[in-house]
Amino acid sequence: MYRNFAYVYDNLMADYNYPKWINYIRKIFDRCGVVPNNVVDLACGTGSITIGLADKGYAITGIDQSADMLNVAKQKARAKGFDIQFICQDIRYIMLHHPVDAITCMCDGFNYILSLQELEEAFENIYKLLNPGGILIFDISSYYKLSSILGSNTMVDTDNEISFIWQNHFDKSDKICQMELTFFVAKGDLYKRFDEVHFQRAYTREEIMEAIYHAGFDNVSCYHPFTFDQAKKRAHRLVFVAQR
Numbered sequence: 001m002y003r004n005f006a007y008v009y010d011n012l013m014a015d016y017n018y019p020k021w022i023n024y025i026r027k028i029f030d031r032c033g034v035v036p037n038n039v040v041d042l043a044c045g046t047g048s049i050t051i052g053l054a055d056k057g058y059a060i061t062g063i064d065q066s067a068d069m070l071n072v073a074k075q076k077a078r079a080k081g082f083d084i085q086f087i088c089q090d091i092r093y094i095m096l097h098h099p100v101d102a103i104t105c106m107c108d109g110f111n112y113i114l115s116l117q118e119l120e121e122a123f124e125n126i127y128k129l130l131n132p133g134g135i136l137i138f139d140i141s142s143y144y145k146l147s148s149i150l151g152s153n154t155m156v157d158t159d160n161e162i163s164f165i166w167q168n169h170f171d172k173s174d175k176i177c178q179m180e181l182t183f184f185v186a187k188g189d190l191y192k193r194f195d196e197v198h199f200q201r202a203y204t205r206e207e208i209m210e211a212i213y214h215a216g217f218d219n220v221s222c223y224h225p226f227t228f229d230q231a232k233k234r235a236h237r238l239v240f241v242a243q244r
Contacts, residue, residue: 002045004194006068008162008185009046016107022052024226024239025104025137031228032219032243034135036101042091042138043109047073047084053104054082062086063094092122099131105138111146111200114176116207123215127244136217136242139225145236146170146177146202161186175202205231208240217242 002009029036036058041050044062046069054060054077062084064070070086077084089095091105092113103126113119126136141150147170155166167180179198184191205222212220222231223239231238 002066002069005181005196006046006066006072008183011162018048018052020226021049021106022056026056028137028241029102032135032241034102034133038100039102039104040096040100042094042103042105044073045069045107047076047086049104049106050084051077051080051082054084060084063089063091065090092118094125094129096129099129100134101131102135103130108141108200110138111140114199114201116211120211120214123211127215127217130244132244134244139237139239140203141200142235142238143202143204144234146200149236150177177202205238212240212242217244219243
């Protein structure tokens, strides 16, 4: 996953409101009384959130499993004059040299962990890596979105530069949404085709909350995006905040 896709990812995410997410993360810091000296951004992808937080003055490290995504992130950071450390690690088993004050994981990072047991283990590991009072902030695509909106539907988008076909299949038995992506990228007068298959696990709000509490966190909230209101039943995205 995220090999050739890494180099067209930002084009496809052009409408994603990164500044709004970054400001929202900062509001969460303020609300929880956290002034982080160091931040780790998990599943950082091409680094848009990572670089945005660095631009706000945070000392930050980006971690992702895709070397190609990190290659793009490094180029973007250098172009903006930031010396950010990007590390290639599996977010289920991250290792740091010292505890940190805040960990973020945005844009579905934890949906890519396909086992509830492995998700619980990831939260336990993160808990150990946070300083007392440290905070974990992440968002996921909701069970409703993966099962009913994406579900077993097919989406097509055509553009002069990049077109794609996105075929989904949701398996109710294992709660996993398989996404078959076919891209056509303009190369002169021709188009180059490449394919990727992604898998995301649909978790209920209750499963996530229980897993976070089980990891040792005492203060856990689930919000509707960009608000501090309780997540709506049919929200497409859920935001979780857990403080050690």
